[in-house]
Amino acid sequence: MNPDHDDYSVAFNPSPSAAELTVLFSGEAQPISLHKMGPTIHDYYLIHTVLSGYGDFMIRGTSYRCGAGDSFVIFPDELFWYQADEASPWRYAWFAFNGPGAAAALEAIGVSPESPVVPGSLNPHVRNAYAQLRRCFDTSLSPELSNLEAEGWLRLLLHQLGAARAKKRLAAPAPADSDHAVKQALQYLTLQFAQPISVSHMASMFGYHRTHLCKLFKQATGMSPMQYLLQIRMQRAELLLASSMTIEQVASSVGYGDALYFSKKFHAWSGFSPTEYRKQLRKVSADGGE
Incomplete structure (x- = not known):
């Protein structure tokens, strides 16, 4: 067993x-x-x-x-x-x-x-x-x-x-305007998370007022667009930290030009610094955990 x-x-x-x-x-x-x-x-x-x-x-x-x-x-x-x-x-x-x-x-x-x-x-x-x-x-x-x-x-x-x-x-029924707005925002954040992102610019690009888009997004996901963006970036960082990439490379790959700022964000997210998190992954791997 x-x-x-x-x-x-x-x-x-x-x-x-x-x-x-x-x-x-x-x-x-x-x-x-x-x-x-x-x-x-x-x-x-x-x-x-x-x-x-x-x-x-x-x-x-x-x-x-x-x-x-x-x-x-x-x-x-x-x-x-x-x-x-x-x-x-x-x-x-x-x-x-x-x-x-x-x-x-x-x-x-x-x-x-x-x-x-x-x-x-x-x-x-x-x-x-x-x-x-x-x-x-x-x-x-x-x-x-x-x-x-x-x-x-x-x-x-x-x-x-x-x-x-x-x-x-x-x-599937035809999406309502509010569903379409949220879908556009989700797609944009998912694909562009490694780039500098402004909610105001995103809303303007899709033809919505910033406050209105944020309200629709919060109703649909339970998070603000920036909270959702943070989640995407940190989850992606967790995956990349399992590779041989440097901390600076991981930070850049998830949208942070400053590795120190990324480390602070990651620590607040996971409870570990990127280096500590990587050590935990290697320990689990060495122990043969699944």
Whole structure:
């Protein structure tokens, strides 16, 4: 039993093929409260579908709150982390795959590092496909037949994710003006967080009064635009501190030209200086924590 999980099972493909799409492994688990993976990277695609409970997933500096029915996608060589909720830790199933057709398959269903979460993707077909995917590696079939069956279940799972995304898109009502304003601001802050940002300039650029935009933003997110910007920058800094970048480089990468000022902001955010935070990450890594 994995000590970080109350329940854990995984089936590995003993002889992966070189097909267009190849399943590497699949599993299901119930992590303990606040179990965290990362910040780290994988060299394959990995999709988790949340069966119950809640957790958080981050990729490219954006954090996503996921609950039952949501699927989130990890991409090769993309830094990420995810963590189970404290009060209601998620249970999830997952499958890993690769192959020359993997990127195109995900692109076809509208999934990318900028849009890595598919809500409402859990149904009986998906549940069964996960179970069958694990089963096909535990049979006495030849590797060729096991791979052929696994690829079929993989394609079914991807189809179900694509259908869920399409259904969500068709059911979405036309956004109100206030929703559009907040969406514009969120997109701008998410993409431009490393640049000098003025809320007044942002509001003017989108044609809104500063006070009005701030009010709409606070109603939608519970934060002011600058508080949201700080969150994006600090979460991105946490990821970058796991790399070999210098503190000055990390500061510059998240929008701070002054490394000392960045360090003060980061300490207020995390309770650690950037150097202390990096030491904590290395200690966890050295201890083999997950």
